[in-house]
Amino acid sequence: MIDFSKKPLFLAPMAGFSDLPFRNVVKKFGVDVTISEMISSNALVYESAKTLKMLEKAELEKPFIVQIAGSDEEVIKKAVLMLNDMDFIDGIDFNCGCPVPKVTKQNAGSALLEDLQKLKILVSTIKKYSKKQLTSVKFRLGFNEKYPDKIAKACEEAGADFVSVHGRTRKELYSGKADWESISLAKQSVHIPVVANGDINAQNANLALSQSKCDALMIGRASIGKPWIFLEIKNGKSVDKALKKQIILTHFEEMLKHYKKQGISIFRKHLHEYSKGYEAATSFRNEINQINDENSMRKRIENFF
Template identity: 50%
Template sequence: MRKTKLSFDTPIYVLAPLAGYTDLPFRSVVKKFGADLTVSEMLSSNALVHGSSKTLSMIEKSPNEDPYSVQIAGAEVDVIKQAVEILNEQGGIDVIDLNCGCPVPKIVGHGSGSSLLLNLPLMGNIIRTMKDTSNKEFTSVKIRLGFEKKNHIEIAKVVEDSGADFLAVHGRTRAGKFKAAVDYDAIKEIKEAVKIPVIANGDIDSYEKAKWVLEHTGADGIMIGRGAVGAPWIFHQLKSGTKEIDKNIKHAIILEHFDKMIEFYGSYGVVMFRKHLHTYSKGYSGASALRVRINHIVDPYECRSMIDDFFSNSEIVC
């Protein structure tokens, strides 16, 4: 077992897994510009066990992702065990994380994700199996506050008692999906109730909000997902302690992200980058025209030149 650089001596900043967004290029960029820990997109334990080439490719990490966490989802102890054994053969993984928070009906319908919050004995059994099977340094769990109603202390205690090294808490119930108000008081209560490190998650979308959540909850770190899409420099802000971020740094990060997309996906990276560029350009003069143009460009060199020119010359208007 290799020793990682992951420490909770000071608050850590974690990029949350987001399907379709936190691929290797995006993770490598936020890692370069400040994230302490990056997490793979959620992987199906069933797909891993059945040898899905797409799922196996999602494990791939950038060289700078150190430490690195792989998140799995599943509801069958034997399948989870086999999935962990497969991950044991993969180098460069420091954390195996169990998703107990995903609210998506397809995941919940299979008994995975936040559905595990309805069966805490099973959830605990799965965590113990992961911990006993894994040859990685850390086993972690991501939870919500409950399924229909909050029983967050009970859930967190099961996570701790089952051997997890740390947990991330999304401050909503499953019923709250992504729209209900985040209950940061509940995250604080979890932090006060358990001895393992707690990472706060949910609607952390600015430097100011991140600092407030850390102070209010007393958490050992924060996990940012949607708040980093279109603004990966939030990690740079947090690591540097700088509220304002220079336009040139944003420009450099955007180009770095584009280059990584082309490096990873080839010319198809131009198409893949469109959704990111639509978000990056919000608030800039000429953003609407840029979005129209980008949808008709497929050449990487032409696209990069256009992006470089736009962020060199356009002004932030809101």
């Protein structure tokens, strides 16, 4: 389902950003694999109505992977059984990388890097009960120290089909620079494909591949305000202003389709990013913060970009 020989590009799961409209835009403009925002297995099992909206996928998304987080074996099993009933999902990714205290306090996300035996049990549970084609794990280099080889090995032994590695420890959060060479330790220790993640952009993508020795790249924050980054990496050249404008307007239409009128206000955070580096960006941001009408917003976007 994923051809790793072609060094595919993944969109990283990002809370508040990699929603259906954004995924649909990057799918139209160069990304190979999309992953949902992180879904709490507890929320899925116990408050499913709210969470089900986050599981909707765009027509173009193939393969579409849903990322879940959690630390309770029974709850994760129930979450997997629920996802089995959704035919449009191609794979389940297990989050062992989220560094935020709200998640780690529940022994989930990157907290599992301190207990590789527990991590193995949870990945094995997903593998055992999932009817999806793909089971994967996303993790960091370690909790306080770096031991990506041990983590990758644990994932492989538990049945993961591939892993994605963010080039920082949990302790580092998002500070410093992602260590792609340490990701290569994970790659050397397993026989399954490894995806490199962390600080990758259009300018350094080839360097990230050569230093990490990985089979694919996963891009997160660098795509916010620049969803055309996937085209730039694939084509090796910058995207012109006309195409950027087309992508921004496409994104706006996708937001309206998915969120209806609420999409106008939600889209402001994206426009703040899109306008970076443009002349008069500050006054543009102040202006769009006051616009609540679809046609006025569309017109303002067309004029500004």
